Amino acid sequence: MSRDKKYAAEVGDELKSLYPDGECMLKYEGEPWRLLCMAILSAQCTDARVNLVSEGLFSAYPDVYAMADADEGDIEELIRSCGLWRAKAASIKGSCRRIADVYGGEVPSGMDELLSLPGVGRKIANLIRGDVFGLPGVVADTHCIRIASRLGFTEKGEKDPLRTEKALDAVVEPSEQSAFCHRLVMFGRDVCTARSPKCGECAMKEKGLCEGEIIKN
Ligand code: SF4
Numbered sequence: 001m002s003r004d005k006k007y008a009a010e011v012g013d014e015l016k017s018l019y020p021d022g023e024c025m026l027k028y029e030g031e032p033w034r035l036l037c038m039a040i041l042s043a044q045c046t047d048a049r050v051n052l053v054s055e056g057l058f059s060a061y062p063d064v065y066a067m068a069d070a071d072e073g074d075i076e077e078l079i080r081s082c083g084l085w086r087a088k089a090a091s092i093k094g095s096c097r098r099i100a101d102v103y104g105g106e107v108p109s110g111m112d113e114l115l116s117l118p119g120v121g122r123k124i125a126n127l128i129r130g131d132v133f134g135l136p137g138v139v140a141d142t143h144c145i146r147i148a149s150r151l152g153f154t155e156k157g158e159k160d161p162l163r164t165e166k167a168l169d170a171v172v173e174p175s176e177q178s179a180f181c182h183r184l185v186m187f188g189r190d191v192c193t194a195r196s197p198k199c200g201e202c203a204m205k206e207k208g209l210c211e212g213e214i215i216k217n
Contacts, residue, residue: 003152008153008172009173012173014209016183017203022178025047034058037054053078053079053081064105076089087119091120107132111125122165137178142194145160147184147188151209
């Protein structure tokens, strides 16, 4: 099934009325390199945990150069409660090292440049592009992938992030993509949850935007 721009705009309007602030839940204090580190930390971890752990991490390493020079084992200790700490510490240090050495200490905006940073895939790159640079970017995280499928933007049971990204990119207004995805995350936590979506009390169903069938993704 595919959806058109009109349908995407209606879903976007509904999400906007549910969640007026379509903002990132990660508290990165307006510092792009922090958002990058926090996005790396957020894999299989809650935003609340990432926000908590990041306080200690950024107090120990307050800028991108300090993080680039940090002892990887020390980063591991600080981020251990986020899980996958070895890989995440290597990615955080490696990304900051490259930002310091190649990009003059500034997080780049280009997709290819972002993808050249260790631990950065399209999800994080699009998050950075949207939140930091105001560029179009569909952040195809687990909530986005699941709900895009349930709403019919992608095939039933679609699990592929790139196909989801492309399907939404084709119909969601470029200027709305970042907020649209942040709102999908909130909606996915509150209502259209993975295991037991609350279809009976869902505004999308009420407005005729979703049939509300429970789909086993
Ligand atoms: S009706 Fe159910 S499946 Fe459809 S968006 Fe709402 S909670 Fe999700």
